[in-house]
Amino acid sequence: MASANRPHVFFLMCDELRADSLGFMGNSIVRTPHLDELAQDSVIFEQAYTNCPMCVPARASLMTGRNPLSHGILDNAMRMVEDEQPLPELLREHGYTTTMYGKLHVHRTPEQCGFDEFMNGSPDPYTSFLGIKEPEMRRKSSFKKNEGDIPLVIHGKSPTPPDQTSCSRLTEAYIDRIQDVPHSDHPIFHYLSLLDPHTPYMPTQPYADMYDPAELPLPDNAGRTLADKPITQRYFHKVRGFDKLDxxxxxxxxxxxxxxVTHVDDRIGKVIAKLKELELYDNSLIIFTSDHGAMMxxxxxxxxxxxxxEPxxxxxxxxxxxxxxxGGMRHQSFAEIIDIMPTVLDAAHIPIPEGVQGMSLLPVCRGExxxxxxxxxxxxxxGSIHTEPALMIRDARWKLTHYPEQENIHDKLYGDHYLKYSAFFDQPLVEGELYDLQRDxxxxxxxxxxPAYIEIKEGLLSKLRSWKEGLGPLANYRGLEQANMNTVYKFILDQTNNWTKVAHAIQGQKGLTQCKRQQPVNVEQ
Structure with missing residues (x-):
């Protein structure tokens, strides 16, 4: 049974939802009335950031309250260090019923994460992650896929009826489970994780025709040259086929x-309406977020x-x-996705484990x-092209990213990769980015x-080094030493020579059942 010390927690999450695509965040085009209404009753963090703009690392950071360098998942093909303890497991140990509806995507089973109940959701009857499955339906549909590695639908219309999308059916199942909450003897952590608005960008009707492309203003930097950007950006822009878009x-x-986005807003509206109908809304903790954003x-x-x-x-x-x-209070100071886990624990009066790097948001929410x-x-x-991660730091004015060891990207490409020994890698090496976000x-x-900004750059690099060193022992992320052998993605491996590494890992390490930590690696190495 819920109480002031152990409130029900309704956690609502989208995938690939950028912050500025919502009405309460200043977007005057997109219709998000239900989330705008929820925002009126919520504390709004206007400067919230993911610790990695990739699905699995971000979700693992949310679950553990720890940075990817610490929990071990730095890209979508890696897995957590074994002794990481996710949020649901801690909640369950303290009497919560833990339920998960939708996308988990942390390369652990729901049971290993501490969920009592789990529903993955049934697939969309016509579309998949990569597009429309049925040939006849595909011929009748309008859509476009990018021409490159990981070809995803970047715009189109889904033939699935709005109430039959996987997002809609999952939401209905989540709402059905809410019906039982008032009769339970235990507080609940009820997690809804929707795939939308992640690719494929194929809304169903009426959402597909809701926004006229001709009337949508392009961002000021649309299609801008990448000549002064790090090779990593130029590489992905090329191999994903984004250079062919207009x-x-x-x-x-x-x-x-x-x-x-509007389709998601309508689903969230149904959840909120049910919580109010059952008189669960007022005294529950409700959190809404996303794992990362998207570029348009x-x-x-x-x-x-x-x-x-930023997007x-x-x-x-x-x-x-x-x-x-x-409710309605807006915070301009920064928050990170790792702060969500300790916030939930704090609200439930559960001790926050010593290794958690996030900080509870409740003191600022309460005005303390x-x-x-x-x-x-x-x-x-x-992991297929990098030996060291690119790191970002930003403050109220400045933003710096550092991309170390980029010269290794060319060396890691397999021999017949079409960019191997090409003029593409003869461009100047740009090791990072520094932006004055107030002016730019x-x-x-x-x-x-x-040269005019060298002191600012060096100061931020020094802060970045100190931050990394302050994390303590790091996961062994180099190469594929921490790869998840059951879900290593072919498109990641195809980009480089990592097939041999995988074979070696499987034969020599028995699937890497034990992941170990390494000592901190200097950011400049």
């Missing part, structure tokens, strides 16, 4: 994406991959306190503290190698 594609992607033509990118621009690292974050205290964080951190890593919010003028 302004019409950006607008159509935006239209499809916005349709998915900024710098020529769609979706994500290879960078840490992918900034996420929405609402915290509705029991009793609705400080004015500033939560003065800086935000994130990282990007792809679209991150167009890279000051990293500008």
């Amino acid at each position: 302004a019409e594609d950006y607008r159509k992607s935006m239209s499809s994406y916005y349709g998915l 033509g900024e710098h020529g990118f769609i979706e994500k991959w290879g960078h840490m621009y 992918v690292v900034r996420i929405p974050l609402l915290v509705k306190l029991p009793g609705g205290h400080n 503290k004015a500033v939560h964080r003065t800086e935000a951190h994130s990282l990007y890593y792809c 919010p679209y991150e167009q003028n890279n000051l990293f190698d500008d």
Whole structure:
């Protein structure tokens, strides 16, 4: 049974939802009335950041309250260090019923994460992650896939009826489970994780025609050159086929994406309505967020991959306190996705484990503290092309990213890769980015190698080194030593020579049943 010390927790999460695509975050085009209404009763964190703009690392950080460098999942093909203890497991140990509806995606089973109940959801009858499955239906449909590695639908219309999408059916199942909550003897942690608005960007009707592409303004940096950007960005822009897209594609992607956002808003509205009907809304902790954002033509990118621009690292974050205290209050100080786990524990009066790197948001939510964080951190890593992750730090004005050891990307490509020994890698090596976000919010003028800003750059690099060293022992992330052998993605391996590494790991290490930590590696190595 819920109480003031052990409130029900309703956790609502989307995938690939950028912060500025919502009405309460200032978007005047997208219709999100239900989330806007929830925001009126919630504390709004306007500067919330993911610790990695990639699904599995972000979700593992949310679950553990720890950074990817510590829990071991730095890209989608890796897995956690064995002794990580996820949030649901801690809640269950303290009397909570823990339920999970939707996308988990941390390379552990629901049981291993501490969930009592789990529903994956039935697949969409016509579409899949990669597009429309049935040939006849595909011929009748309108859509476009990017021409490159990981070909995903970047705009189109789904033939699935709106009440039959996997998102809709999952939400209905989640709502059905809410019916039993008032009769339970235990407080509940009820987790809904929706795939939308993740690719494929194929909303169903009426959402598919809700936003006219011709009327959507492009961002100021749409299609901008990447000549002064790190090779990692140029590489993904090329191999994903984003260099073949134009302004019409950006607008159509935006239209499809916005349709998915409004579809999600309607699903969340149904959840909130049920909570109010059952008189669960007022005294529960409700959290709404996303794992990372997406690009809609900024710098020529769609979706994500290879960078840490604001549209992918900034996420929405609402915290509705029991009793609705400080509803509508907006916070400008930084929050990170690792802060969610200790926030839930704090609200449930459960001790926060010593190794948790996140900090509870409740003191600032209650008005007991004015500033939560003065800086935000994130990282990007792809084990097939990187030996060290790119790291990001930003404060109220400046944002710096550092991409170490980029010269290794060419060496790791397999011999017949079409970019091997090409002029592509003869371009100047750019080791990082530095932006004055007050003057350059679209991150167009890279000051990293500008002598006039060397003191600012060195100061931020020093802070980045100190932050990394302060994390303590790190997971052994180099190469594929911490790969999840059951779910290593072919598209990641195909980009380089890692098939031999996988074979060696499987034969010599028996599937890597034991993941170990390593000592901190200097950010400049």
